[in-house]
Amino acid sequence: MSMNVKDKKEIVNDSQLLKEISKGLINKLKKMGVSEEVVFDVHVGFEEALRNAMIHGNRSHPEKKVRIETEITDNYVSITVEDEGEGFDIGNLPDPTVGENLLKESGRGVYLIKHLMDEVKYEEGGSRVIMRKYFSTKA
Amino acid sequence: MHINMEEKNGVSVCYVQGDIDINSSPEVKKYFEQVTREKKDKIVINFKDVNYVDSSGLATLVDVLKKMRAYGGVLKLSNLSEKVMGLFEITKLNKLFVIVQEEADALSSF
Numbered sequence: 001m002s003m004n005v006k007d008k009k010e011i012v013n014d015s016q017l018l019k020e021i022s023k024g025l026i027n028k029l030k031k032m033g034v035s036e037e038v039v040f041d042v043h044v045g046f047e048e049a050l051r052n053a054m055i056h057g058n059r060s061h062p063e064k065k066v067r068i069e070t071e072i073t074d075n076y077v078s079i080t081v082e083d084e085g086e087g088f089d090i091g092n093l094p095d096p097t098v099g100e101n102l103l104k105e106s107g108r109g110v111y112l113i114k115h116l117m118d119e120v121k122y123e124e125g126g127s128r129v130i131m132r133k134y135f136s137t138k139a
Numbered sequence: 140m141h142i143n144m145e146e147k148n149g150v151s152v153c154y155v156q157g158d159i160d161i162n163s164s165p166e167v168k169k170y171f172e173q174v175t176r177e178k179k180d181k182i183v184i185n186f187k188d189v190n191y192v193d194s195s196g197l198a199t200l201v202d203v204l205k206k207m208r209a210y211g212g213v214l215k216l217s218n219l220s221e222k223v224m225g226l227f228e229i230t231k232l233n234k235l236f237v238i239v240q241e242e243a244d245a246l247s248s249f
Contacts, residue, residue, distance in 0.1 A: 015161060040191075040222045047193055051161055097231035103205060105198035108230050112194055115229045 005072045013064040013083075018050045025070055029077060029135075038135045041116040042077055048109040049081040049129050057083030057127055076118075078132045087125030142170050150181040150246055156188040159196030168199045175206040180213065183245040187218040192226055204236060213237070215245040 005028075011017055022043060029039050050066065058064035069080040096107040114120050117131040140157035151174070159167055174182065184200075192200075200216075207214050215237045219227070227233040239245045 019160075019162060037222065043191065044193060044226070047161070051193070051195070102231060102235050103201060105201055106194075108194040108197055112226065112229060 003072065003074050007070045008068070010065050010067050013054050013058045013061055013066060015051065015054050015060070018047060018054065021050060021068065022046045025072075025077070025079070028072060032072070033137045034135045038133060042079075042133050045113045045116045045131055045133070046079055046081075048113050049079065049131065052109050052129075053081050053083035053085075053127075056088070057085030059085065075136060076132050076134045078130070080128065080130045082124065082128040085127050087122075087127040090122045090126055140166060142167070144174070147246060150183055150249060151179045152183045152185055152242060152246075154185045154188065158191040158193075159189060159199065160191060160193040161195045164195040164199045167196070168202060171199075171203040171206070175203065175210075175212070178210050178212065180207075180211065181249050182207065182212065183215045183217055183242060185218050185242050186216060186220070186223060187242075189223060190220065192223050197226065197230060197232060201232070201235070213249065215239060215248075217242045217245045 011021060025046060026039060026043050029042060050068075053066045054060065058066065064084045067080075067082040071078040090110070093110055094101050094107055096102070096104065096111050101107060113129070113131060118134050119132040121130050122128065123130065140155070140159070140163035142156070143154045145152050145154070153174070155167070157163060204214050217239050218241060219238060224233070224238070227236065227238060237245075239248070
């Protein structure tokens with residue numbers, strides 16, 4: 001029997017909640033027998049997306065909300081994170097890996113998401129990110 | 140998150156226990172602000188008990204490196220797990236930091 005577990009929630013814009021939210025998803029993947037490598041990548045990708053939404057999108061505004069949708073199947077996890085900010089131009093972000101940018105303290109979150117997840121797309125002018133990671137579970 | 144420092148042959152070895160992430164980064168930053176204020180010039184951060192680092196953790200480490208470079212100090216990172224090392228490789232921070240396999244390699248190469 002194939003699995004498809006969907007979850008949808010809206011949380012307040014509090015970065016203290018970030019770890020708690022990601023832990024729920026991470027623990028589900030671990031229980032399914034997803035490899036440590038994949039779990040690590042999803043863990044970082046999910047938390048970076050939440051952090052971007054709360055701090056950059058919603059500008060740490062306590063009244064704003066972050067909407068999260070997750071879907072877990074037998075061979076992938078899909079995560080949507082949406083903030084209430086104005087979005088950003090994904091094509092206009094400086095590459096954090098070149099020249100002086102290496103010494104900058106910001107700009108690595110979006111880059112990590114892009115490299116750790118298998119599919120990443122931005123909608124609503126950048127205020128919604130949809131990402132997916134594929135895996136195979138142990139028999 | 141906990142940091143413990145040991146002096147070994149003139150090198151300050153910092154053992155970090157726990158994640159270096161959005162929650163612990165302010166504490167890590169504060170700890171190393173004190174260390175760099177004392178201008179310790181040879182530091183090894185041992186990652187053997189660090190399982191998770193995020194972009195705020197990476198930013199904190201870049202900040203430590205910059206502060207040390209300003210007074211001519213040398214920072215080395217050792218004992219990174221494969222997964223944490225992967226983050227340094229993706230972000231090319233492995234080119235910026237001196238990263239060695241074992242703490243002993245770091246201590247013998249100052």
